[in-house]
Amino acid sequence: EAGVTQSPRYAVLQEGQAVSFWCDPISGHDTLYWYQQPRDQGPQLLVYFRDEAVIDNSQLPSDRFSAVRPKGTNSTLKIQSAKQGDTATYLCASSRQGAKGNTLYFGEGSRLIVV
Amino acid sequence: GQQVQQSPASLVLQEGENAELQCNFSSTATRLQWFYQHPGGRLVSLFYNPSGTKHTGRLTSTTVTNERRSSLHISSSQTTDSGTYFCAIDLQGTGSKLSFGKGAKLTVSP
Numbered sequence: 001e002a003g004v005t006q007s008p009r010y011a012v013l014q015e016g017q018a019v020s021f022w023c024d025p026i027s028g029h030d031t032l033y034w035y036q037q038p039r040d041q042g043p044q045l046l047v048y049f050r051d052e053a054v055i056d057n058s059q060l061p062s063d064r065f066s067a068v069r070p071k072g073t074n075s076t077l078k079i080q081s082a083k084q085g086d087t088a089t090y091l092c093a094s095s096r097q098g099a100k101g102n103t104l105y106f107g108e109g110s111r112l113i114v115v
Numbered sequence: 116g117q118q119v120q121q122s123p124a125s126l127v128l129q130e131g132e133n134a135e136l137q138c139n140f141s142s143t144a145t146r147l148q149w150f151y152q153h154p155g156g157r158l159v160s161l162f163y164n165p166s167g168t169k170h171t172g173r174l175t176s177t178t179v180t181n182e183r184r185s186s187l188h189i190s191s192s193q194t195t196d197s198g199t200y201f202c203a204i205d206l207q208g209t210g211s212k213l214s215f216g217k218g219a220k221l222t223v224s225p
Contacts, residue, residue, distance in 0.1 A: 003157075033211075040218075041217055041218075042203075042217050043213075056212060091158065093158075102205075103148075103160050104148075104160060104213070105160075106159070107157065108157045
């Protein structure tokens with residue numbers, strides 16, 4: 001079974017530039033999550049989807065961040081007009097609703113540096 | 116405030132020593148989970164342990180829900196155990212909205 005795949009693995013931007021991160025979850029997983037993990041911190045949930053619907057985006061900075069999952073499979077997280085404070089690793093995870101403990105499976109992350 | 120607090124923040128061991136990591140949380144409805152993050156890499160779920168004690172290999176997790184605490188014990192540590200260990204609680208009781216601690220960085224020297 002293929003794991004959660006993310007790309008790109010690394011991105012370096014100037015402030016004000018835009019970037020998109022892509023995530024391919026585990027096949028059959030209906031729930032997809034995007035987390036932001038600053039250096040030496042724990043992951044912080046930005047948004048999560050069940051199928052194509054956004055369930056919770058309350059922690060997503062809506063003025064510059066957007067996330068979509070149009071067909072309920074792959075997902076894209078976009079940051080417009082990046083700021084230095086966005087420097088972090090962006091983690092995608094997926095799970096299957098109803099699975100015991102709702103185990104999350106994480107990708108390797110996309111590391112963003114904004115200079 | 117921080118809903119999940121972990122201690123110690125970092126720990127250095129010699130191979131073969133045991134490690135005890137602590138997690139204290141602010142809610143009794145936790146669905147507590149422990150994760151391991153490879154250095155610079157992927158987060159992997161270790162335990163889903165809302166209460167009681169669970170074992171896998173050299174790892175033991177004990178959660179005492181009414182005392183709002185959990186521990187992760189690593190016996191006979193190996194260099195491959197090096198990395199960061201996170202505990203997380205479920206804020207909504209749905210299993211989907213996890214709040215993570217800041218992590219405990221473990222370094223095991225040969």
